[in-house]
Amino acid sequence: MGRRSGHAKTMGRTAGLAGGLVWLAACDGPQSALQAGGRDAEAILELTLVLFIGGGAIFLAVMALAGYAVFARPERFPGARFWVIGGGIVFPIVTLTALQIYEFAVARRLSAPAGPEALRVEVTGHMWWWDVRYGDGPEQLRTANEIVIPAGRPVEFTVKAADVIHAFWVPGLGGKIDMIPGHANRLVLVADKPGVYRGQCAEYCGAQHALMAFDVIVEPPDRFEAWLANQRRPAVEPVDPALAAGREAFLSLGCGACHTVRGTDAAGATGPDLTHVGGRRQLAAGTLPNGAEALAGWIAGAQHIKPENRMPSFPIADGDNLRAAAAWLESLK
């Protein structure tokens, strides 16, 4: 037995070391909760580390005790019912009470409502994309699948669902919140470090739950304001005749039934607003990197790329028309 357990121990140590290295190497990623880009994510990360270290220590202690219990001679094993009462009752009550106090303080801080200075963004989950609105009233600005926010300023997200339950989750910035039909949930996040944070739907929402992601782009306040001002402008009138032809192709295909491009006749509301679609990093809720070719591919083969999504494939015989429409969309920065 001794030999085998020694072997297991070495293996355990190797595994632990390898695990630690993987951990270090793998922590960064655009969707990692272990790389905090704001104070909320940081508070949770700190809590996570406390839990891991504390939990790890308790685990090792219990396993050591179990190992001793199994291998030591019975007369050398101290106490009996002491362990049940001390280890099973007193110790958890003391540690868990302490943990609760810490936990409630963090939770309270994180769920505090935002002040009047906060930026307000409304995000509605659809099968399988994100409708994003800034502000309200006639001033309201609509975009999709990409959220740009200023660094350092609280952002209050109001999240809703248009069809089924989704969940709004940007691990690099904080915890998640469900989007439930009939409910308007709120989540306040503060991003500190400018950068791109990937978010993804966390509540199973049907066929294409896996392809329902979005980017949160954190900009310094001045660049955010510039972005906002640009977004408020309608689509620019194309000067290049090729682009103008693309706009015509877009409209004649009937895309305007579902999509809005401000500044044109396209005013549909069921699909994503495309007024500045060319400026976004990704297409189809994080499914494809954006670009004229990707746009053309998406228009022609949306059902192939993301089956069952609400956008039909437009098998356009005339490749020129398709490329023109895609080029025009790509120009909408």
Next chain:
Amino acid sequence: MTPPLDDPGLPSPLPRPPQEIATLKRVWWARPGIGLLTAVNNQRIGVLYIGTALLFFAISGLLALAMRAQLAVPENDLLDHGTYNQFFTVHGTGMMFLFAVPVVEAIGVYLLPAMLAARDLPFPRLSAFAFWAYFFGGVSFFCSLIFDAAPDGGWFMYPPLTSSRFSPGINADFWLLGIGFIEISAIAGAIEIIVGILRTRPPGMTLDKLPIYAWSMLVMAGMIVFAFPAVIVATLLLEIERVFGWPFFMAEQGGDPLLWQHLFWFFGHPEVYIIFLPAAGLVSMMVPTLAQRPLVGHDWVVLALVGTGFFSFGLWVHHMFTTGIPQLSLSFFSAASMAVSVPAGMQVFAWIATFGKGRVQWTVATYFLLGFLFIFVLGGLTGVMVAVIPFDWQAHDSYFIVAHLHYVLIGGMVFPVFAGIYYWWPTLTSRLLSERLGKWAFWLMFLGFNVTFFPMHLSGLLGMPRRVYTYPGDLGWDALNMVSTVGSFVLALGVLLVFADMARNALGWGEPAPQNPWRAGTLEWIPNDTYATRSIPRVSSLYPLWDNPRLSREVEEGGHFLPGAPTNRRETIVTSPIEAKPQYLMPMPGPHWGHFLAGLFTAAHFLCLTVQWYWLSILPAVLAIASVFWWVWDLDKGEDHPPQDIGGGWRVPVYVQGPESHSWWAVVVLLLVDGTAFACLIFTYLFLWTVSPEVWPTDVAVLPGLEWLAGGVALWALGAGAMLAASRAVARNRPWPMRIALVIGFLLLLAAAVLQPYPHIQSGLKGADSAYGAAVYMLAAWQGFHVAVLLLMTGYTLARSFAGKLHARRRVTFDNTMLMWHYSCGQGAVALLLVHLFPRLAV
């Protein structure tokens, strides 16, 4: 009549009459071949039950392997989204509903009578029915995969994704009807287990001498009674919404998707402990044997089991930390979720201390138990982590949770069950499973498990959500997923090795086992045959075989209670629930086709409903009901023999009625189930009101007048009065007044049930209008269902009366009908009070 239980007359030194064993063998004879279908004996049904559960475990496991293969590399196209979504739904549903709960009940069916030295469980045909219903239901559920009709809404089936709008196919119905009806079989099993543990213990086994495993099963069965009705009601509401459009979960019409989550998790969290507690009970039986000393802190462990049962009902919201529920409520559930780790910790330390104080026997079961400790403690600690609300906001619905739940469920349940397979196998074939194969299997499973699931903690924190059929390659998840996939195949290889070992042993290989190979102290290791133990031992301690090494021999020589079959039929001793004093000799039903056909036709009925052959579904329904009547017709035999001598100076009757009867207990437990379901409907009504008071009537004038309330309550009261009159007539042996009172009483109930929805229909309210209409008519429909059941029960009671099978000294059937009757009357009155008074108070 009642000699003391420590009477020195036992074991009886007199030799037993030689024909006694022959009689026992004859009455407990199990039919071979096709007769297996008629079998009721717990040893046979238990094995079939465990075998079927393991088969479903294997199928669900194969689905998991396919999913792991799909996720091995990013942007894989091995499985398309539709297949993957069906696979993960069927994997979760199959593991939870068709493997985990059935297998722990199945092990109970197999082990409990042996541990309690009873000849069988108190309702053998009910267990057999539950098994067959489960078998046919489970097989057709998995077959839905072949027809691409398997449910794909997740094992949790959240509406509105599962509503008719977003899941128009019959896939969701397969879940709702298939699983909904298999839950009925789980409840049947729970009733069996509760009555079995409380009423068929060996004389002298007072509650404080009850083996820990029986405690765990008692708590588990009690939890099923209070948890399963919630999910049955939830599935019923969703199916009704899908078919009739009653908007329980549709926000636009005043429903709320969160209602489903509350009901589902009110069941779903206790469910985890329903799975874990029996496994913990198995561990608490194996550890003392393998350490050769009594369990340290026995009483504390019992307390922990009962405490877990209570706490587990206060945790359900921790599955809903991200739904936007106010912080204060979340804090309560966070605290409760941490508190439940206290009883788990008590048990872990009790096992460790028992190992510490004993000399450990190294066998395969020991390995699996230590593996269990490792995995379960780790899973428990991550459980504390996810009870911490802010941490859960990150971890929820990510792969961290996938890791956590598999650590708790595979660690907490599969490893103990596999330890149990190696430990108790000799009671089945009298041969040991292979130590060599077993240790290989253990290491493959243990390492494979950790390699599969440990990396998932990390992939979850790196942002990987659950239930995704694909993922992009640039998020840092690739290596972790590949490792998990490799691990899962190693784990599967280990499981395969165990199956191979079992098959090899069943075919005749394997070392012959001594009678009590691990030198255990409890009664399941007494030699037994088809008739279970030769005689039923008098028990005076927790580890009878340790305290009286001669006990096995005494029992085998027929020196203890009931050494034969005095009335020439299957029978066992019923004892009092606390003191375990012999009360009567219960005749037990033997093999029959009725319960088998009932199971088959019940499954067929639900299958017809699923595929929307509504008219055709009536045929199997009628056949199923007829089969049930056929199976119960020759039960409730009355006092057909004089009191019998069962040994030790005890002479007990062969028939009792009223609250001493085991049948009465079963109906009371059933009514607890029923009452819990009704409470869930009341919760539904009140919850929907708190969500959408605007769809409730704001003007008292539109409500039906209070005369409808007074009239309805009066009808239910008169109906109950008629039943009391009928009961008095039975007691006086006056059949005609009894029959007339029953008929009049039933007509009163029928009138009450019809008049409950009538004024609402008159007022133009429709179920599909709003959550209010749906809730009002649901209460009425529930009451209508009860009156329909009472129609069958009353008709059956009358039939027995006409057949001369019902009189003052043979009224168990009548009393059962009476219990259901009075309960329904009370329930009807409460429903009326709610529907009429609440809107008036709430205005």
